Amino acid sequence: MEELSAQSLLTLWQIGRSGSFSAAARTLGWSQPAISQQITRLEKQTGMTLVRRTSHGVELTDAGAMLARHGGMIAERLGRASHELEDLRxxxxxxxxxxxxxxxxxxxxxxxxxxxxxxxxxxxxxxxxxxxxxxxxxxxxxxxxxxxxxxxxxxxxxxxxxxxxxxxxGDDPLLLLVRRADAGRTDACRADVRDGAVPAGAAAPAAPAAPADLADWADAAWIAGCDTCKANLLAMASAAGFTPDIRHATDDYWTTQTLVEMGVGVSIVPALDTVNQLRPSLAALPLADPRAVxxxxxxxxxxxxxxxxxxxxxxxxxxxxxxxxxxxxx
The missing domain is CATH 3.40.190.10 (Periplasmic binding protein-like II)
Structure with a gap:
């Protein structure tokens, strides 16, 4: 097969983004017939259908989507080249x-x-x-x-x-954030965190503590973080044998601290979140699960x-x- 045309891949990517030949033509500054000719030539060259017409316009086939990803990389590199050239100029x-x-x-x-x-x-x-x-x-x-x-x-x-x-x-350990008054339900109540779990800059633990078992908190209300952090909470809780009762979700650490301090739930937070401040009324406990990282x-x-x-x-x-x-x- 002859070498693929970078311009045709770029055109295919733009068609996938815009959803129509006419919109792609306007963006690229070509006529619609010229756009159609590029795709027809590319389909003949590859022997595969790359664009499929629908009631809402056009969509890329699996083969078209694969080639369009390379077109997107070409577009990104062209944009970067223009930016670097302008910086140099x-x-x-x-x-x-x-x-x-x-x-x-x-x-x-x-x-x-x-x-x-x-x-x-x-x-x-x-x-x-x-x-x-x-x-x-x-x-x-x-x-x-x-x-x-x-x-x-x-x-x-x-x-x-x-x-x-x-x-x-590097690795950032995950900690169980609870009210200090409630930390007694775990053997880790002797210290805020496990020795060595918190990054440099955080307060050192008073004494080595036994890691907390997440299952001990199965009946608690939970405060989840971002979507990725919520998925992690669900995965860790499932491994511990329970489904967490998630009452709140926020990616703002100060809000999480306030909610925990008010007694409306507990949360899993990264050790980095405790570097700048951990309120005296709260405890950040290490977790027994080796995947709590x-x-x-x-x-x-x-x-x-x-x-x-x-x-x-x-x-x-x-x-x-x-x-x-x-x-x-x-």
């Missing part, structure tokens, strides 16, 4: 668009930015995003880098593909070897080494 700073969830933004990403130095030639723009959104925005070229997590209880949950590169930075790592597009990306990844690694446990061996 204007001699601007190298800009990085970085994504991370709130707890990682405040404890790792912000410190890594300082680690780059104030007089460097890298400008970092940070936005908060949970893993599913962050992965999609890096894949589509709307962000350059993301610091995301994957729970041990939900392996391979990150929607990665060959167009993305994932590098673990989220793995934190850096996500970039495969082959993105720009010096600015490498420099920020190195700064993230140095920061993570101070606040995370070393990655566990698989």
């Amino acid at each position: 204007r001699r601007r700073l190298s800009r990085l668009r970085v994504l991370a969830p709130p707890s990682i933004c405040s404890t790792i990403v912000a410190r890594a930015m300082v680690g780059l130095g104030r007089d460097g030639d890298i400008e970092v723009n940070v936005d908060q995003a949970e893993p599913p959104e962050a992965v999609e925005r890096v894949r589509s070229g709307k962000a350059d880098l993301a610091v995301v997590f994957e729970h041990r209880s939900l392996p391979h949950s990150l929607p990665l593909d060959e167009g993305l590169a994932w590098e673990p930075l 989220r793995v934190i790592g850096v996500l970039t597009r495969a082959g993105d070897d720009r010096p600015a990306v490498a420099a920020f990844r190195a700064s993230l690694a140095r920061t993570a080494a101070r606040v995370l446990r070393a990655p566990a061996a698989d």
Whole structure:
């Protein structure tokens, strides 16, 4: 088979995005007949139907969707090339668009930015995003880098593909957040956290504590986090033999602390969330489940070897080494 046309793949991707030949033609600045000719030629070349007409317009077949993903990568690389060329022409700073969830933004990403130095030639723009959104925005070229997590209880949950590169930075233990007055139902009541479970910067435990058994809290009301964290809670509770009674859901850690403090429920939180503050009325207990860990790592597009990306990844690694446990061996 002759070599595929990059322009035809780009056109196929745009048709999939817009849902019609006419809309794709307007976006790309081609006539509709020219768009149709490109797809007809590509279908003859591949010997497969790539676009299917429907009552609502057109949709890509499985083969079309596969080729369109490569068209999307071409579009992303063209956009990046234009941006880098403009930076070079204007001699601007190298800009990085970085994504991370709130707890990682405040404890790792912000410190890594300082680690780059104030007089460097890298400008970092940070936005908060949970893993599913962050992965999609890096894949589509709307962000350059993301610091995301994957729970041990939900392996391979990150929607990665060959167009993305994932590098673990370290392990962040998960803790059971309860009122200190209620901590007596577990053997871990002698201390806030298990020795070594909390990253550097958090208060040291008064004494080693026995890990808490999640099943001891089966009758409690629960406060879930983001969608990914809620799925983790359900998976861990299922392994402990119960279905949690989830009364509230919030991805705001301060709201979670307030709800727990008011006695309306308990929650599972990452140790990073306790670094900046844990209210005196609360206890963050280690969990017996060995899967009570989220793995934190850096996500970039495969082959993105720009010096600015490498420099920020190195700064993230140095920061993570101070606040995370070393990655566990698989």
